[in-house]
Every structure is written in C-alpha cells, then in structure tokens.
Amino acid sequence: MEDVASHLNRRIADRVRELRAASGLSLDGLAAKSGVSRSTISLVERGETSPTAVVLEKLAGGLGVMLASLFDAPAAAARSSGGPLARREDQPQWRDPASGYLRRNVSPPGAPQPMQIVEVHFPPGGRVAFENGGRDAIVHQQVWLLEGAMDVSVGDERYRLREGDCLAMQLDRPTMFHNPTREPARYAVVIASQPPAKP
Structure with a gap:
C-alpha cells in the first residue's frame, strides 16, 4: 500500500x-x-x-x-492511455491521511465529458470539511449513499443520509462530510461542471 x-x-x-x-x-x-x-x-x-x-x-x-x-495522469500519459473505458484495476485509489477516507476515481480520465464519478469509503467517525470556493466554473455534485449512514452539511443546511438516499448540491458553500456511526459508509459521487453564465 x-x-x-x-x-x-x-x-x-x-x-x-x-x-x-x-x-x-x-x-x-x-x-x-x-x-x-x-x-x-x-x-x-x-x-x-x-x-x-x-x-x-x-x-x-x-x-x-x-x-x-x-x-489523473499528466496530460501526455492520459492521451496515450486515455479512452472511453476505465478498467477497475486502473482506477486510482487514494486515502486521505487526515480523515482516513478512501476515494477511487471511477471515470475514464481521457473521456471528454463534463461529469466524473468517484466512489468513497468513509470510516466510522470520519469527518472532512471543504471550503468549496475559488472556482470560476459552476460545480454540481450528487452523493448517492450505497451503504451505511452519513451526515452532510452544505452551508447552514444539514442532511442525514441513509442507505439509498441521494443528495444533490452545488459546490458554492462550505461542505462537511461526517460518518457519525460505528460502521463504515460507502457512497458514489457524481460531479459535473459548467462554465459560469455570461453577463
């Protein structure tokens, strides 16, 4: 590892x-x-x-x-290995050293599409908070809880997700993910971006 x-x-x-x-x-x-x-x-x-x-x-x-x-691999490597298919064994996994959550990039890195899919395994008691600022693009995200339970805070709003629930949000406010249980949680995240509207 x-x-x-x-x-x-x-x-x-x-x-x-x-x-x-x-x-x-x-x-x-x-x-x-x-x-x-x-x-x-x-x-x-x-x-x-x-x-x-x-x-x-x-x-x-x-x-x-x-x-x-x-x-993603650097652009030159992505061009040579890119395509519409990402095999399971080629999908990069990364563990956050602070919260212990494990994320896997599911989407093919070379596919020219506006969405990405990520799978996350979140440990019991784990917590991570994002500021979600600074981007010019508008970023939408949906969190689909596959196993366990999660608390998700988006700005001042707080949601308790149970297995099968799906939460849609725009990443324009601070967001916090917390697994308040003694069991691991697993969820899929679908992320899509769009350029900001022209004035």
Missing part, C-alpha cells in the same frame, strides 16, 4: 505542477488563489508530502479544476 500511495503522491505532484504551468501561475500565484502556503505547494509538487483532502480541494479550486482531476 505504501508503494501505491507513493506512486499516487508522485502522480498528484506531476499533475499539480502541470496544471499550475498551464494556468501560467507561479508558486506565489497559486498560493494566493488557493490559500495554501507556497512551501506546502512546493512540497506537494516535489511529491515530498501526503496532502490531505482539504489541501487538495483548495489547490483544485485555485487551479480551477475539480478535485478528482488532481488524481
């Missing part, structure tokens, strides 16, 4: 560096846009740290992409 985590940290490092370069941002520029310190970004880009989900969400917001995009 350590080799897999190390490989994924290197992939995240390459991807963040690539997206930052494509955006024309310096380390200081990305730090200003994301709220993540320059030194932390530098560590992430060198693959010398295991960033938390909260840090990655802030970086994704600063780069104008969805969190799931940070786990």
Whole structure:
C-alpha cells in the first residue's frame, strides 16, 4: 500500500505542477488563489508530502479544476492511455491521511465529458470539511449513499443520509462530510461542471 500511495503522491505532484504551468501561475500565484502556503505547494509538487483532502480541494479550486482531476495522469500519459473505458484495476485509489477516507476515481480520465464519478469509503467517525470556493466554473455534485449512514452539511443546511438516499448540491458553500456511526459508509459521487453564465 505504501508503494501505491507513493506512486499516487508522485502522480498528484506531476499533475499539480502541470496544471499550475498551464494556468501560467507561479508558486506565489497559486498560493494566493488557493490559500495554501507556497512551501506546502512546493512540497506537494516535489511529491515530498501526503496532502490531505482539504489541501487538495483548495489547490483544485485555485487551479480551477475539480478535485478528482488532481488524481489523473499528466496530460501526455492520459492521451496515450486515455479512452472511453476505465478498467477497475486502473482506477486510482487514494486515502486521505487526515480523515482516513478512501476515494477511487471511477471515470475514464481521457473521456471528454463534463461529469466524473468517484466512489468513497468513509470510516466510522470520519469527518472532512471543504471550503468549496475559488472556482470560476459552476460545480454540481450528487452523493448517492450505497451503504451505511452519513451526515452532510452544505452551508447552514444539514442532511442525514441513509442507505439509498441521494443528495444533490452545488459546490458554492462550505461542505462537511461526517460518518457519525460505528460502521463504515460507502457512497458514489457524481460531479459535473459548467462554465459560469455570461453577463
């Protein structure tokens, strides 16, 4: 598992560096846009740290992409291996070092579509909070609870999800996921983005 985590940290490092370069941002520029310190970004880009989900969400917001995009292979590798099919064994899995939740990017990274599917295994008592700010695009998300129970807070609203429930939200407010039970939870997330409406 350590080799897999190390490989994924290197992939995240390459991807963040690539997206930052494509955006024309310096380390200081990305730090200003994301709220993540320059030194932390530098560590992430060198693959010398295991960033938390909260840090990655802030970086994704600063780069104008969805969190799931940070786990994609760099563009050149994605072009050579991309296509409409993602085999189960090729879908990257990543564990958040802070909350312990395990996420798997299900969608094919090379498919030119506006939605992504992620599967999450959330441990008992686990909690993670995202600020969800900074993107130019409008991001919609639906959470479909497959097993267990979850509390999801979206801004000031709080929802208790039970098995089979599906919650639709727009990622424009702080969001918190919490498993209040002693059993693991598993859910699917469908994320879609659209450009902002023109004035």
